[in-house]
Amino acid sequence: MPDYVVGVDLGGTKLVAGQVAPDGKVTREHYAPTDVAAGPGGVLAQVAAAIRRVSEPQPPAAIGLGVPGLVDVNTGACLFSPNLFWRDVPVAQIVSESLSLPVFIDNDVNVATLGEHRLGAGRGYRNLIMVTIGTGIGAGLVVEGRLYRGPGGSAGELGHVPVDPAGQVCNCGNRGCLETTCSGPAMARRAAQLVTPSSMLWRRHQPLDARAVFEAARCGDQLALELVRETAAWLGMGLAGVVNLLNPELIIVGGGVAAAGGLLLEPLRENIKRRALPHPAAMVEVAVAALGARAGVAGAGLLAWDGVQGAP
Amino acid sequence: MPDYVVGVDLGGTKLVAGQVAPDGKVTREHYAPTDVAAGPGGVLAQVAAAIRRVSEPQPPAAIGLGVPGLVDVNTGACLFSPNLFWRDVPVAQIVSESLSLPVFIDNDVNVATLGEHRLGAGRGYRNLIMVTIGTGIGAGLVVEGRLYRGPGGSAGELGHVPVDPAGQVCNCGNRGCLETTCSGPAMARRAAQLVTPSSMLWRRHQPLDARAVFEAARCGDQLALELVRETAAWLGMGLAGVVNLLNPELIIVGGGVAAAGGLLLEPLRENIKRRALPHPAAMVEVAVAALGARAGVAGAGLLAWDGVQGAP
Numbered sequence: 083m084p085d086y087v088v089g090v091d092l093g094g095t096k097l098v099a100g101q102v103a104p105d106g107k108v109t110r111e112h113y114a115p116t117d118v119a120a121g122p123g124g125v126l127a128q129v130a131a132a133i134r135r136v137s138e139p140q141p142p143a144a145i146g147l148g149v150p151g152l153v154d155v156n157t158g159a160c161l162f163s164p165n166l167f168w169r170d171v172p173v174a175q176i177v178s179e180s181l182s183l184p185v186f187i188d189n190d191v192n193v194a195t196l197g198e199h200r201l202g203a204g205r206g207y208r209n210l211i212m213v214t215i216g217t218g219i220g221a222g223l224v225v226e227g228r229l230y231r232g233p234g235g236s237a238g239e240l241g242h243v244p245v246d247p248a249g250q251v252c253n254c255g256n257r258g259c260l261e262t263t264c265s266g267p268a269m270a271r272r273a274a275q276l277v278t279p280s281s282m283l284w285r286r287h288q289p290l291d292a293r294a295v296f297e298a299a300r301c302g303d304q305l306a307l308e309l310v311r312e313t314a315a316w317l318g319m320g321l322a323g324v325v326n327l328l329n330p331e332l333i334i335v336g337g338g339v340a341a342a343g344g345l346l347l348e349p350l351r352e353n354i355k356r357r358a359l360p361h362p363a364a365m366v367e368v369a370v371a372a373l374g375a376r377a378g379v380a381g382a383g384l385l386a387w388d389g390v391q392g393a394p
Numbered sequence: 395m396p397d398y399v400v401g402v403d404l405g406g407t408k409l410v411a412g413q414v415a416p417d418g419k420v421t422r423e424h425y426a427p428t429d430v431a432a433g434p435g436g437v438l439a440q441v442a443a444a445i446r447r448v449s450e451p452q453p454p455a456a457i458g459l460g461v462p463g464l465v466d467v468n469t470g471a472c473l474f475s476p477n478l479f480w481r482d483v484p485v486a487q488i489v490s491e492s493l494s495l496p497v498f499i500d501n502d503v504n505v506a507t508l509g510e511h512r513l514g515a516g517r518g519y520r521n522l523i524m525v526t527i528g529t530g531i532g533a534g535l536v537v538e539g540r541l542y543r544g545p546g547g548s549a550g551e552l553g554h555v556p557v558d559p560a561g562q563v564c565n566c567g568n569r570g571c572l573e574t575t576c577s578g579p580a581m582a583r584r585a586a587q588l589v590t591p592s593s594m595l596w597r598r599h600q601p602l603d604a605r606a607v608f609e610a611a612r613c614g615d616q617l618a619l620e621l622v623r624e625t626a627a628w629l630g631m632g633l634a635g636v637v638n639l640l641n642p643e644l645i646i647v648g649g650g651v652a653a654a655g656g657l658l659l660e661p662l663r664e665n666i667k668r669r670a671l672p673h674p675a676a677m678v679e680v681a682v683a684a685l686g687a688r689a690g691v692a693g694a695g696l697l698a699w700d701g702v703q704g705a706p
Binding site: 208225231237248256320330 | 550559639669
């Protein structure tokens with residue numbers, strides 16, 4: 083058997099393919115912008131081309147692929163992807179026929195969770211939740227040492243846990259989902275609402291987004307610091323509920339907003355500890371994702387290794 | 395080996411012991427009021443006496459015991475019970491030494507969930523949540539066919555998932571926990587706030603509790619019907635979050651408030667389906683607990699059978 087697989091992290095703006103060794107080590111990465119307008123056939127041709135680019139000297143043992151959307155891991159189909167505008171696309175079948183290789187797919191957050199659990203911040207933990215905070219909020223769950231996908235494959239939709247009955251209407255149609263209170267766009271919206279000339283956010287020429295807020299907070303800007311505190315409070319409220327419900331040992335925070343590091347993590351940890359019940363609060367740890375953007379390719383590779391080795 | 399175990403359901407007001415056959419069938423039940431004031435030693439002597447009462451002709455193979463509080467299933471200790479006013483009581487050890495029999499204990503909601511999963515509304519399902527709604531709100535989780543207790547044994551604290559940042563302060567110290575919005579006492583509080591002479595709840599001589607509200611609702615009382623709708627809306631909001639997070643196949647509703655049956659279940663089901671994401675909403679079923687009060691004794695018996703048979 084070849085000594086590597088190819089892991090692919092397929093996103094709405096770019097795709098990454100890389101060789102992944104059995105120990106999860108990633109080499110020979112190749113990036114390409116995702117041409118969403120090309121539709122499923124076009125995007126999956128891009129994916130196959132990227133895989134071929136990194137498939138040398140001999141072909142890989144298998145392909146693992148993380149897809150941003152709802153995935154049926156048994157049939158290898160993507161049932162729905164809001165970012166790619168896909169519905170019922172037989173992803174594994176198309177890529178497998180194109181390359182004559184076994185292909186295993188899963189949701190992108192699950193794949194990143196697999197990477198962080200086996201190789202990153204979650205090594206050695208049997209019950210953890212990985213939260214990704216960016217444009218949306220998602221989560222991957224590891225229960226008793228194994229990825230928990232739910233019987234329909236849609237577990238982990240933390241962003242659509244309702245936390246504020248008086249809150250904003252969410253993209254999902256519901257009101258006050260966690261995603262409406264502390265995602266990247268939610269921070270940007272609050273910043274635009276509250277900004278005044280006394281804040282350095284007022285004078286920026288760049289977009290008033292979550293990154294700008296964290297930069298200003300790092301410089302001590304009072305409004306930005308308040309926005310970060312507010313974000314940590316909402317996220318802490320949502321995660322305190324998860325801690326009470328699931329009693330995890332570890333929460334891993336990843337995604338774009340998590341790049342803020344300690345600035346967000348310290349108040350978040352404090353909020354979770356204060357709001358959850360004493361027993362589960364005392365045992366849960368909160369850590370930043372360790373693999374960064376590489377979690378996707380590494381996790382997709384591990385998914386492929388699990389697949390060829392017949393792991394459950 | 396004897397052909398029966400004894401299951402015990404220990405509550406804050408009464409305790410029940412019964413013989414439980416390997417198939418979960420319960421016979422020879424014995425009830426006694428719980429003398430909480432007697433402290434752990436006194437209550438556990440009562441438990442041992444009740445077990446002896448139903449242990450004939452020969453002694454049982456083992457004892458299973460459901461305790462209202464946080465339990466360490468490995469050591470058999472009750473770490474904390476707000477209803478019994480216990481802290482760090484080595485329950486299994488005390489009862490085992492008193493009767494010279496193996497004793498297995500777990501949290502009361504977990505024990506009832508085990509009963510409903512194997513013998514009641516949850517038979518044949520691999521991923522379910524059992525919700526008990528009464529004075530408090532608790533939950534038991536079955537994940538991939540097995541009871542999920544969490545690494546610290548405290549999973550399932552659904553009552554302390556925050557749903558309303560503008561809500562009442564909860565017994566746990568947090569604000570707006572699910573328990574403050576739709577438990578029995580929450581219904582009673584709302585009834586007292588809203589009652590007017592035009593409602594039949596105004597003229598009652600009995601306490602204005604959840605039972606009174608459901609009785610009045612059954613008679614078509616408009617205020618009572620509105621209170622039931624409000625309860626179903628809050629509970630539906632909390633459970634929609636659980637459905638999005640865990641993608642369960644089934645939600646079983648039990649406990650005192652669930653005795654309202656279809657009156658609560660219909661609007662609850664409608665709220666969950668409407669507020670959860672389409673995919674997990676379409677696959678989740680909502681059912682009333684099938685074993686009623688017997689779930690506790692039956693489940694405790696199954697716990698004991700699992701224990702003597704070395705099940706994981």
